[in-house]
Each structure stands twice: as C-alpha cells, then as structure tokens.
Amino acid sequence: MLKKLLFRNFRLLYKAGRALRSRFTGNGLMILTAAITAGVFGFDTWQTLSHQVFSLLFFIIAVALLCSFGFRNKLTVRRLLPDFATAGQPVRYDLIIENPDDREQVELEVEDQLQTTFPTYAEFHALKDPMDHRRNWFDRSVGYPRLMNLIRQRRGGFIQSGGRFSLPAHGRHRYTCTLTPVHRGYLNFTGVRLLKPDPLGLVYSASEIRLRERLLVFPRHVNLGKLNLPGSRKYQPQGRVMSTSVGDSEEFLSLREYRAGDPLKKIHWKSFARLNIPVIKEYHDEYCVRQGLILDTWNGSGDNGLFEDGVSAAASFAIACIRQDTILDLMFAGEKSYRFNAGRGSLTLENMLEILACVQASNEDNLEALQNMAVNVSSECSVFICILLDWDARRQSLIRTLRQRGMTVLCIVITPGPALTEMDTTPLLDHPQYLVQVRQTDFDRDLQSVSNRTGPP
Amino acid sequence: MSIIPETVWLPRAPVLLVPAGLLLWGWQTQQVIIAVLMALLLESARLHQWKLELDNTDFNRVTDFTSLVMVLTIVYMFYNYGSPGIFEILSSLPLVLFPMILAQQYSTRGNLNMSSLFISMRKLSDIDPWFTDNRIDISIPYFIICVIAASEGNRLPGIYFSLVCLLTAWLLWGIRSRRYHPLVWFMMLAIATGAAFAGQHGLRYLQGQLEARYIDFFNRFHSARRNEHRQTTAIGSIGTLKFSDRIVLRIEPDLPLQQPLYLAEASYNYYAYGTWTNIDQKSLVIDPELNGTSWLLSRSDSGHNRAAITAYFDDDEALLPVPQGTTGIHSLAAFQLERLNTDAIRVELKPGWNRWNVHYHDSIVTPSRPVHADLHIGQTYEEELKQLASDLGLYNLAPVQAVSMVENFFNENFRYSLTRKQRYPRGKYLSKFLFEDRKGHCEYFATATALLLRSAGIPTRYVVGYSVDEYSDFENRYVARARHAHSWVVAWIDERWIRIDTTPAVWADLESENRSSLQFISDFWSWLRLRSDELGDSEFVRNQDFTWIIAGLFLVLMLSIYRRKRAQLRSMRPGDSRTKAKVQGMDSPLYECIQRIEDMGYTRKPGETLYGWFKRLSKAFPQLMDSGIVELHNNYRFNPSTPVTPVDISDAAQRIPPLFSTRVR
Structure with missing residues (x-):
C-alpha cells in the first residue's frame, strides 16, 4: 500500500522534474532553487531579509517565463541515423536543420528525444537492480534510484547535444549529436525540440517537431579473439549447397555431361548454351564445422542484468564463431523454441546480432524445450556453447544429456560476482576447464579468458 | 568506467562575484574581517598559478569534512538556541562551506566531482557503467548561499535589497542570452526589480495582516512569553485542547510539597468575550538589595518557605512565575524587577536559562488592594450571574461562606473536560457552561468563579500560572510542564487575597493521559540543555570553543591531505626505500x-x-x-x-x- 503510494508520488515527482528540466535552462533551475531556498528562510519576514531575495528571484523567473511564450518556428529538421549501433558504444549522427525564413536564428539549442515510457507498478515491483546492494538503506528501500535506472534502461540511450548554434536566413546547419545506447534492441526517436532561451537565459521557448525513427542497437559484446573449440567436421546434408566458396572442401567440383536422372536444377545453362548439350554441375559433399550456441533465457532470479550479460556473451561468441567461418546455430526458447542458422550463405552476422538484440528473457522454465532442440541438432553440430544464467540441477541435467550424446560442451555460467562461486564440475568431469564462470562485475575479463581455456579437452 | 561522457554542471561565477557575496555576508552578519580574509583567499586563487592537484578522493575528504562540520554546527546551534538556531545555522553557512569552495578554487580541475557531494554516488561510480560522475562548479551556488545567509543579519533592508539587485544583475549578465540586445535584458531586469521591490513590501504587509488576524492563535499556541496585559482563553474553542509535555519550570523546594504549589505569572481583572485584560497597567520598579541579585517584596515578613526555580526565557523581558505569597526573590541575575498593579512580577534579564530562589508564605501576601475593575462583570452575563448568585443564596452569606458555597456548587455539579464539540454564539460561552453543559477546562471554571463571586459583591482576579505537583525521579526535583499551565481565582476576603481553585482536582490526571510515550526523550534533551548551560561560563566562551573545534578539524583535514600527497609523491620517487x-x-x-x-x-x-x-x-x-x-x-x-x-x-x-x-x- 505504502509502496504503491510512493510509486505514484515518484511518477508525479518524475513528471514534475521532466517538466521543469524541459522548461528551464540549467541556470534557470539554479535560480529557481535559490528562490525556493530564500522563500523557506524568508517565511518570517521579521526574522531575516531573505524574503527580499525570494521576491527578486521570483519576479525574475516570472518575467523570464512571460517572455518565453511565442516561439513561431519555421525550421525543418531531418535526422541522419547510422544503420545500427552497439550498446555502450557512442555513435555520432547528424540533424540537418534548415531555415527557410528571412530571419536569422541565433543561439538555438536542439534536443533530440527518445521515447520514454514510465514503468507500471508491477514492472517496478518485480525489478531487481544489481546496483542496489551498493546503495544506502534509504535509497534501497524507497527505490527511487532503482526506478530511475529502469526508466533509463527503457529509454535505451543517452543523447548528448552539440551545444548552441546560429542559423542564418535561408541557411542550413549540420548539428551533430552523440548517442550512447545503453540497451540493446530498437531505439525509438520521437521528435526534436528546438529551444530558444529567453533574454535572461533562464527559461526556454520550445518548439517540437515530430520526427519518428528507429535505430537498431546490437548487444554489447567482447572481443574473444580466436576461439579454438574442439570438434570434428561433420557432413551437412543438403542445404549447404548455397555455400559458394568457403570451406576446406570446395563444394563445386566440376562440370560433366548430363546423365539420366540428374536433377534439372543442376544444369549449367551457360555451358548448355555454348555446347548445345546439357552440362551438369557436379558437387562434392559438404563437410564443415558447425557449432551450436545455446542461450538460456529462463531468468529465474529476476535479475535482468544477468540475462543482459548472457545476451552479451552470446553476441560475443556469435561474432567470434561466424568470423571464424563456421556455421552457427543459435538456439533459445521463449514462448516457443527458436533456432537460427548463420554463416556460409545463411544469415549474416548482422542478422544474428539483430536477433540477439531483440531476444527477451523468459519467466518460465523452458530448459526442456531447449534440450530437445539441442538434441535434435546434435548429430550435425560438433560443439555446443551454452550460455547459462545459473548452474542449478536443471541446467546441469541439460549439460549431462548433451554430454551423454558425445557432444563437446563449453559452459559459460553468468554469476553476479564479485566473488567466484563454487561450482559442481561433475557434468563436465572429463574437461572441467570448459565450465567457465563469468562474473557480472568482471564480465569482460572473465569472458576473454575463455579463449585461453579453449582447445582440445 | 562509465560509457556516458562526463559533463560540467553550472558555469563559473563571474570574476569577483563570489568575494562580493562574501563581503555582503560579512557586512550583514558583522563579520567583516573574516569575510574580507575569505574573499582575499578566494580571489588570490585567480591571481597566481599555484594550484593543488586534487583528485576525487581529496575532494571527497574535503566535502566529508564540511559535512561533519555542518552536522556539528546544526547540533550545536539547535542545542544552544533551540528552533531559532535555524537562522544561526543559515548565517554560518558561508563559513561552514568555505573549505569546499576553497578546494575548488585552488584545484587544477577547478570543479568538484558530484560524487563528493553524495556518498551514495561514490559506491556506484566504479561498477555502474551507466553512471557518470559529472563535475559541478559550486562558485555560483556558493555565492547564492552567501547572499541568503547575509539576509540573516536583518540590517538596513533598503541597502541590502539594492546590493542584492546589483549582485544578481552581475550574475545574470554573464549567463544572458546573446540572441537579444542588452537593452532588452536590462528592461526585463528593471521590470523584475521594480516588481520585487513592491513584492517584498507586500510580503511584509501580508505577514502583518495575517498576524493581526490570527494574533490570538499565535499568542495561545506559539508565544512562549505570557502577556501581562491580555490573556486570551480557549473559552468557546471547538475541539480538544492539547498541550505540550515540554518541561518549562524546575522547582526545588526545601521541603517536599504536601499539596500542589501554585506559581502565578499574571493576573487580570477585566473579562469580555473569552479574553481577560488589565485596564490598569501601572507598575512599580523595585530596587534590588545591595548584592544586586535580591529583591524584597515584603520587608516586614521574610516568609518561611524556600524554593529554587529554574526556567528558560527566550526573551530579555519576562513575567516571573513565583508563588503568590512571595516575600523575596534572591539570586536572580536580572537587570530590573517591577511589580505590576495586579501583583505580577516583570523582570528584565538575559535570555536563556535562569535560576532564582524565592521565599514565600502559604497564604497570599501582596500589597495591592482591589480596584473597581475587580468587580466588573460585563453586561453579557450580569443578569444571568446575579440570578444564579441569588439562587445559590450568595447575597445572604458572609464572603467566606459564599466562597465555600461556590466551591461546592462547582464541585457537585460540574465536571472537567478538555473537549468541546458544539459551537455557541459569541457571548454565550459561559452561559452554556454554567447552565447547560456544565463541563469544561480550568479557564471556564476560573472565569465563571471569578464572575459569580463578583456578582455576589466579592472582588476577584483571574490568575494564570502553573500548578506544580509532578516530581521527576530522574532530575530529583519537581517539574512543571506546558500542560501544567493552570488558571484560578483570587478573591478579596477579610482584607487579603485568598486563592480559590474550583477546577476539579482530576484535571492534572486527565491532561497527563495525553502525554507522549516519548516524553522521556524530550525530558532528557531538556535536562541536557540545562546541564550544558550550567557547565558553560558564557555563550561567548562556547562560541570560541566551537571555533576551536572547527579549526582543529580543519587542521586534521589539511594534515590528512598533506600525508596523502606526500605518500603519492614518494611512490613516484624510484629510489625511496620506504x-x-x-x-x-x-x-x-x-x-x-x-x-x-x-x-x-x-x-x-x-x-x-x-x-x-x-x-x-x-x-x-x-x-x-x-x-x-x-x-x-x-x-x-x-x-x-x-x-x-x-x-x-x-x-x-x-x-x-x-x-x-x-x-x-
């Protein structure tokens, strides 16, 4: 009850804060704060002269507010976004602002806006913030910083504007912003606010231009270097013919004359035209390295940061594997099971990262579906990389099943850290070095250590 | 390491603005020399290139030190000044926050890290990749604090206002928008200043109007000092009366009290519409004895009872609570003592804790004789009261018997209550009490008794003060709390004033039922304040001590930074064996x-x-x-x-x- 009441007050506080920040300049907020402080101390006008300060600052703000009305904007704005961005990596983009008016616009400011939605109480209540243990008791129990963190995550990015600029009559200005995505997925841009300060420099006149666009943000990833995962090449029946020139066995072998029973799709039409006899393309059976990347989406702990790090680990492996010219099967389960195949003519690395950018955590135990899917492809894959969010009996059972089918399994277990957790290595008894603990607090270093551990078990 | 770029909040204050703010503060709070030194120290940072390479840890230390001093200042000020201490804290802010601005001005960075101001941020800065430890320039906030702190001086309002306008214009000029001509800026500021000038007068006028309208309210609930000329009662008020558990008096009689001790503060003789007043406001200044701390109210009789009374006075003028049979007041550090016509004792003394000894009789010994006003009833109740006096047969009784009859009348037919739920027409409060409700608190009883006896031709006065009955085992003496405030009547019988208290004896018990369960905390706090005053010689000495404490802490801070820097330098020196x-x-x-x-x-x-x-x-x-x-x-x-x-x-x-x-x- 009290928490709900607090949450409602937070919403009011947040909206009031946003309204103030959108209306006042930084200096304006400072003067407003000073006016409130002077008002508090000047409540009894016979005790101090603080009411004089309050009166002065109050009327300064009032006059500035009065002068801030009436910004008739004729400017046009276009946004030039990159194709994609990566979480945590700042990216620059431009806003093209044109002034069709005869009047010069001086000291303008631009604020590009990302869609911001306020979470529901249920979302706020279910949220677990890994930073909470570092906060003080009051912040932790009241939860306002946690809520702000959640809003920031939902907004998905932080935009740093390029400062004030002037625009001559009929002129054009390229305004560069720096976007730092803080979250994978799609970033939704809603519009652009053009701001004009009042003569005192305290309050903005704003004009809003609706400009909806979206930008794909890939998950954060770590450079894993060269992975030397064990596992033999396996025959890839059918389907791999789409491969063109990679792999150690050139799949296109030669041309030969047509024999009865040859499929028509294998006719080489150019040779047929030249020779006037049907010529057939002969293929060699395809053998190549195919790896399975299993992403555990069952986030039983409710710690979203754990899952996000799991996705980042999956993205890091996807990049490392696809760049090493292997075929990668990404498997995860949500409401249903998903399997995506990348490399060698299938999905590209960008496609794979896009999928990982949009993958969602699941609140239900889906390990069985994941296990079935992995077992089905186990005959084609030479090694499985399992990104797990816990090392409980259910997950260990999954690993045991894969091991029983003779698969090599590399287990990456994401743990909150900072201390290393004691983990039971029984499911990977013959090569315990393939059980890697990646702590959230030391994510990059722990994940990079995987490349040192890989090699024949 | 954060992925969001670091930014600096707030611009730097224009040159000489902060020193100007400091000088304004020094002038208003009469600390000109300190202000000049502080201003010189700050401004000299601009004049030379010598700077300290302070990192975030150093800034954290400085702000932690400032916070510590701030907490000490708050405790000290509240401890010594009570709630008015808030203004003392305000006036000391520029001094308390000075280490922070000094560290900023003398640092190579020229601004502070935000996490130095908020400890909770420090823990996040090294693990949260989305957290950015932004920087902040505190020169403008510090200037604003100086200006507001200066307002505490409350001197020469016209000049203060002009200077504040000038300094604000100076500040705003630096941050104005270049989009407009300076003339537009100037006109806007002139309009705002003009409106502010009228506005600040308007605020004072508004407060004056509010106080005039609700003066009774302020007097009754907020004023610590009793008014010897007027006492507004709660007669006719709706709701339940609530009084504080705050200890206001400490009494150490020579002998344990056999019955409640009545300490009178003031008495009144004219009643109308819920307010008692004194028409005759003459007073007589009594000369002290040779020792300068004793005043004899009766030279013929020294009184056979003794008691020491301790009380806290906010003001330098107060009505002294004393037993009504007081013959002499001793060991009182007062500048002047006056006896009012109504026998109240008014003193001029130093605000704070005061202690005095009284010699008194159980019976009332006062030289004043009744005046015509002591028989005044007023047209509102005259007819009803005379009828009641007639019904009780008071006209046929001797004064002593009449008093007994009245006491019996109230004792048998009335009960004590702190609650009134129904609103009555103005001027009918007492009628309703006497003839319908027959319940009320001490003010009803005392007022009705005084007027009823007057209608029987007996001169009476309405007396306010405290009824002391509670013994504190913790302090080992009697205490009187705010809720022990009481009113009673004195009647002129057989050429002397006698005390008549018709309020049912249960009143003290009923009022103590509402006491807070945390009363012991406030009692302890009050005792602590009293003890500190007893231990300290004077306020000046305590202030000096406080300054030394702050200076010592500042030295510790400087030493700690110096040691840290020395260790850093040593670590950079390759040959040092240490x-x-x-x-x-x-x-x-x-x-x-x-x-x-x-x-x-x-x-x-x-x-x-x-x-x-x-x-x-x-x-x-x-x-x-x-x-x-x-x-x-x-x-x-x-x-x-x-x-x-x-x-x-x-x-x-x-x-x-x-x-x-x-x-x-």
Whole structure:
C-alpha cells in the first residue's frame, strides 16, 4: 500500500522534474532553487531579509517565463541515423536543420528525444537492480534510484547535444549529436525540440517537431579473439549447397555431361548454351564445422542484468564463431523454441546480432524445450556453447544429456560476482576447464579468458 | 568506467562575484574581517598559478569534512538556541562551506566531482557503467548561499535589497542570452526589480495582516512569553485542547510539597468575550538589595518557605512565575524587577536559562488592594450571574461562606473536560457552561468563579500560572510542564487575597493521559540543555570553543591531505626505500637476475620489453623461454590475486645465469 503510494508520488515527482528540466535552462533551475531556498528562510519576514531575495528571484523567473511564450518556428529538421549501433558504444549522427525564413536564428539549442515510457507498478515491483546492494538503506528501500535506472534502461540511450548554434536566413546547419545506447534492441526517436532561451537565459521557448525513427542497437559484446573449440567436421546434408566458396572442401567440383536422372536444377545453362548439350554441375559433399550456441533465457532470479550479460556473451561468441567461418546455430526458447542458422550463405552476422538484440528473457522454465532442440541438432553440430544464467540441477541435467550424446560442451555460467562461486564440475568431469564462470562485475575479463581455456579437452 | 561522457554542471561565477557575496555576508552578519580574509583567499586563487592537484578522493575528504562540520554546527546551534538556531545555522553557512569552495578554487580541475557531494554516488561510480560522475562548479551556488545567509543579519533592508539587485544583475549578465540586445535584458531586469521591490513590501504587509488576524492563535499556541496585559482563553474553542509535555519550570523546594504549589505569572481583572485584560497597567520598579541579585517584596515578613526555580526565557523581558505569597526573590541575575498593579512580577534579564530562589508564605501576601475593575462583570452575563448568585443564596452569606458555597456548587455539579464539540454564539460561552453543559477546562471554571463571586459583591482576579505537583525521579526535583499551565481565582476576603481553585482536582490526571510515550526523550534533551548551560561560563566562551573545534578539524583535514600527497609523491620517487615494499612485485628476484645478465654483456635495449628482450636472447639460448620466468614475474608484478611467490621466481631465476655462463665458456 505504502509502496504503491510512493510509486505514484515518484511518477508525479518524475513528471514534475521532466517538466521543469524541459522548461528551464540549467541556470534557470539554479535560480529557481535559490528562490525556493530564500522563500523557506524568508517565511518570517521579521526574522531575516531573505524574503527580499525570494521576491527578486521570483519576479525574475516570472518575467523570464512571460517572455518565453511565442516561439513561431519555421525550421525543418531531418535526422541522419547510422544503420545500427552497439550498446555502450557512442555513435555520432547528424540533424540537418534548415531555415527557410528571412530571419536569422541565433543561439538555438536542439534536443533530440527518445521515447520514454514510465514503468507500471508491477514492472517496478518485480525489478531487481544489481546496483542496489551498493546503495544506502534509504535509497534501497524507497527505490527511487532503482526506478530511475529502469526508466533509463527503457529509454535505451543517452543523447548528448552539440551545444548552441546560429542559423542564418535561408541557411542550413549540420548539428551533430552523440548517442550512447545503453540497451540493446530498437531505439525509438520521437521528435526534436528546438529551444530558444529567453533574454535572461533562464527559461526556454520550445518548439517540437515530430520526427519518428528507429535505430537498431546490437548487444554489447567482447572481443574473444580466436576461439579454438574442439570438434570434428561433420557432413551437412543438403542445404549447404548455397555455400559458394568457403570451406576446406570446395563444394563445386566440376562440370560433366548430363546423365539420366540428374536433377534439372543442376544444369549449367551457360555451358548448355555454348555446347548445345546439357552440362551438369557436379558437387562434392559438404563437410564443415558447425557449432551450436545455446542461450538460456529462463531468468529465474529476476535479475535482468544477468540475462543482459548472457545476451552479451552470446553476441560475443556469435561474432567470434561466424568470423571464424563456421556455421552457427543459435538456439533459445521463449514462448516457443527458436533456432537460427548463420554463416556460409545463411544469415549474416548482422542478422544474428539483430536477433540477439531483440531476444527477451523468459519467466518460465523452458530448459526442456531447449534440450530437445539441442538434441535434435546434435548429430550435425560438433560443439555446443551454452550460455547459462545459473548452474542449478536443471541446467546441469541439460549439460549431462548433451554430454551423454558425445557432444563437446563449453559452459559459460553468468554469476553476479564479485566473488567466484563454487561450482559442481561433475557434468563436465572429463574437461572441467570448459565450465567457465563469468562474473557480472568482471564480465569482460572473465569472458576473454575463455579463449585461453579453449582447445582440445 | 562509465560509457556516458562526463559533463560540467553550472558555469563559473563571474570574476569577483563570489568575494562580493562574501563581503555582503560579512557586512550583514558583522563579520567583516573574516569575510574580507575569505574573499582575499578566494580571489588570490585567480591571481597566481599555484594550484593543488586534487583528485576525487581529496575532494571527497574535503566535502566529508564540511559535512561533519555542518552536522556539528546544526547540533550545536539547535542545542544552544533551540528552533531559532535555524537562522544561526543559515548565517554560518558561508563559513561552514568555505573549505569546499576553497578546494575548488585552488584545484587544477577547478570543479568538484558530484560524487563528493553524495556518498551514495561514490559506491556506484566504479561498477555502474551507466553512471557518470559529472563535475559541478559550486562558485555560483556558493555565492547564492552567501547572499541568503547575509539576509540573516536583518540590517538596513533598503541597502541590502539594492546590493542584492546589483549582485544578481552581475550574475545574470554573464549567463544572458546573446540572441537579444542588452537593452532588452536590462528592461526585463528593471521590470523584475521594480516588481520585487513592491513584492517584498507586500510580503511584509501580508505577514502583518495575517498576524493581526490570527494574533490570538499565535499568542495561545506559539508565544512562549505570557502577556501581562491580555490573556486570551480557549473559552468557546471547538475541539480538544492539547498541550505540550515540554518541561518549562524546575522547582526545588526545601521541603517536599504536601499539596500542589501554585506559581502565578499574571493576573487580570477585566473579562469580555473569552479574553481577560488589565485596564490598569501601572507598575512599580523595585530596587534590588545591595548584592544586586535580591529583591524584597515584603520587608516586614521574610516568609518561611524556600524554593529554587529554574526556567528558560527566550526573551530579555519576562513575567516571573513565583508563588503568590512571595516575600523575596534572591539570586536572580536580572537587570530590573517591577511589580505590576495586579501583583505580577516583570523582570528584565538575559535570555536563556535562569535560576532564582524565592521565599514565600502559604497564604497570599501582596500589597495591592482591589480596584473597581475587580468587580466588573460585563453586561453579557450580569443578569444571568446575579440570578444564579441569588439562587445559590450568595447575597445572604458572609464572603467566606459564599466562597465555600461556590466551591461546592462547582464541585457537585460540574465536571472537567478538555473537549468541546458544539459551537455557541459569541457571548454565550459561559452561559452554556454554567447552565447547560456544565463541563469544561480550568479557564471556564476560573472565569465563571471569578464572575459569580463578583456578582455576589466579592472582588476577584483571574490568575494564570502553573500548578506544580509532578516530581521527576530522574532530575530529583519537581517539574512543571506546558500542560501544567493552570488558571484560578483570587478573591478579596477579610482584607487579603485568598486563592480559590474550583477546577476539579482530576484535571492534572486527565491532561497527563495525553502525554507522549516519548516524553522521556524530550525530558532528557531538556535536562541536557540545562546541564550544558550550567557547565558553560558564557555563550561567548562556547562560541570560541566551537571555533576551536572547527579549526582543529580543519587542521586534521589539511594534515590528512598533506600525508596523502606526500605518500603519492614518494611512490613516484624510484629510489625511496620506504616505497619499494609497498609497490606490488618490486621485490621480484628477476630484477637481480636481469642485473646479472646485463653484467654479462647482454644489455637490454632502451624501451625494449622484458618479454621482447628474452625472446631476442632466446635465439641464442633456446632454453631461456622454457624457464617461464617472464610469465611468473609478470604475474607476480601485475596480478594482485596471483598465487605466485618470490620463491617460485627465485627457483626459475637460478636456472638462468648458468645458461649464459655455458655460452661464455
């Protein structure tokens, strides 16, 4: 009850804060704060002269507010976004602002806006913030910083504007912003606010231009270097013919004359035209390295940061594997099971990262579906990389099943850290070095250590 | 490491603005010399290039120190001044926050890290990638604090207002928008200043109007000082009366009290519409005895009872609560003592805790005789009261018997109540009490008794003060709380004033039922304040002590920063033996081994890494890399959690020189 009441007050506080920040300049907020402080101390006008300060600052703000009305904007704005961005990596983009008016616009400011939605109480209540243990008791129990963190995550990015600029009559200005995505997925841009300060420099006149666009943000990833995962090449029946020139066995072998029973799709039409006899393309059976990347989406702990790090680990492996010219099967389960195949003519690395950018955590135990899917492809894959969010009996059972089918399994277990957790290595008894603990607090270093551990078990 | 770029909040204050703010503060709070010194210290930071290389940890220390001083100041000010201490805290802010602005001005960075101001941020800064420890320039906020703190001086409002306008214009000029002509800026500011001038007068007028309208309310609930000319009662008020548990008086009688001790503060003789007043406001100044601290109210009689009374006075003028039979007041540090016509004692003394001894009789001994006003009833109730007096047969009784009859009348027919739910027409409050409700608190009883006896021709006065009955085991003396405030009547019978209290005796118990369960905390706090005053010699001495405490803490801070800086400098000095052991891995045996290899003529090129050098040498000595000494050394030198020990390196190092010696041979 009290928490709900607090949450409602937070919403009011947040909206009031946003309204103030959108209306006042930084200096304006400072003067407003000073006016409130002077008002508090000047409540009894016979005790101090603080009411004089309050009166002065109050009327300064009032006059500035009065002068801030009436910004008739004729400017046009276009946004030039990159194709994609990566979480945590700042990216620059431009806003093209044109002034069709005869009047010069001086000291303008631009604020590009990302869609911001306020979470529901249920979302706020279910949220677990890994930073909470570092906060003080009051912040932790009241939860306002946690809520702000959640809003920031939902907004998905932080935009740093390029400062004030002037625009001559009929002129054009390229305004560069720096976007730092803080979250994978799609970033939704809603519009652009053009701001004009009042003569005192305290309050903005704003004009809003609706400009909806979206930008794909890939998950954060770590450079894993060269992975030397064990596992033999396996025959890839059918389907791999789409491969063109990679792999150690050139799949296109030669041309030969047509024999009865040859499929028509294998006719080489150019040779047929030249020779006037049907010529057939002969293929060699395809053998190549195919790896399975299993992403555990069952986030039983409710710690979203754990899952996000799991996705980042999956993205890091996807990049490392696809760049090493292997075929990668990404498997995860949500409401249903998903399997995506990348490399060698299938999905590209960008496609794979896009999928990982949009993958969602699941609140239900889906390990069985994941296990079935992995077992089905186990005959084609030479090694499985399992990104797990816990090392409980259910997950260990999954690993045991894969091991029983003779698969090599590399287990990456994401743990909150900072201390290393004691983990039971029984499911990977013959090569315990393939059980890697990646702590959230030391994510990059722990994940990079995987490349040192890989090699024949 | 944060991924969001760092920004600096707030611009830097224009040149000389902060010193100007400090001087304004110094002028208003009469600390000109301190302000001038502070201003010079701040401004000199601009004039020379000497700066301190303070990092975030140093800033954290400075702000922690400031916070500590701030907390001490708050405790000290509230401890000594009570709630008005808030203004003392305000006036001391520029001084308390000075280390922060000083650190900023003398630092190479020129601004503070936000996490230095908020401890909770410090914990997040090293683990949360989305958290940015932004910087903040505190020069403008500090200037604003100086201006607001200066307002506490409350001197020359016209000049203060003009100076504040001037300084604000100075500040705003620097941050104005260049989009507009300066004339537009000037006009806007002029409009705002004009409106503010009228506005600040308007605020004072508004407060005056509010106070005039609700003066009764303020007097009744907020004023600590009793008004000797007027006492507004709660007669006719709706709701439940609530009084504070605050201890207002401490009484140490020579002998334990057998019955409640009545300490009178003031008495009144004219009643109308819920307010008692004194028409005659004459007073008589009583000269002290030769010792300067004793005043004799009756020279013929010294009184056979003794008691010491302690009370806190906010103001330098007060009505002294004393027993009504007081013959002399002793050991009172007062400048002047007056006896009012209504026998109240008014004193001029130093605000704060005061203690005095009284000599008194159980019976009332006062020289004043009744005046015409002591028989005044007023048209509102005259008819009803005379009828009641007639019904009670008071006209046929001797005054003493009449008093007994009245006491019996109230005792048998009335009960005590602090609650009134129904609103009555103005001027009918007492009628309703006497003839319908027959319940109320002491003000009803005392007023009705006084007027009823007057209607029977007996002069009476309405007296307010305290009824002391509670003994505090903790303090080992009697205490009177705010809720022990009481009113009663004195009647002129047989050429002397006698006390008549018709309020049912249960009143004290009923009022104590509402006491707070945390009363013991406020009692302890009150006792602590009293003790501190008893221990301290004077306010001046305490202020001096406080300044020394702050100066000592400042010294500790400076010393701590100096020690830290010295340690940093030492760590940068390679030859210092004191730093060698502290740097991780500097005691690696490989260094000695390297020296020996170099002595054999295999010199390391300038800038060549250890690994590169060994790799180069391994072309001639292939076994060199097999020793794994470089890996062991690097692990020991740069990995704090490594299990490698110097013994491991030493074992590997022993195998190296023989390799070279073989080649030499």
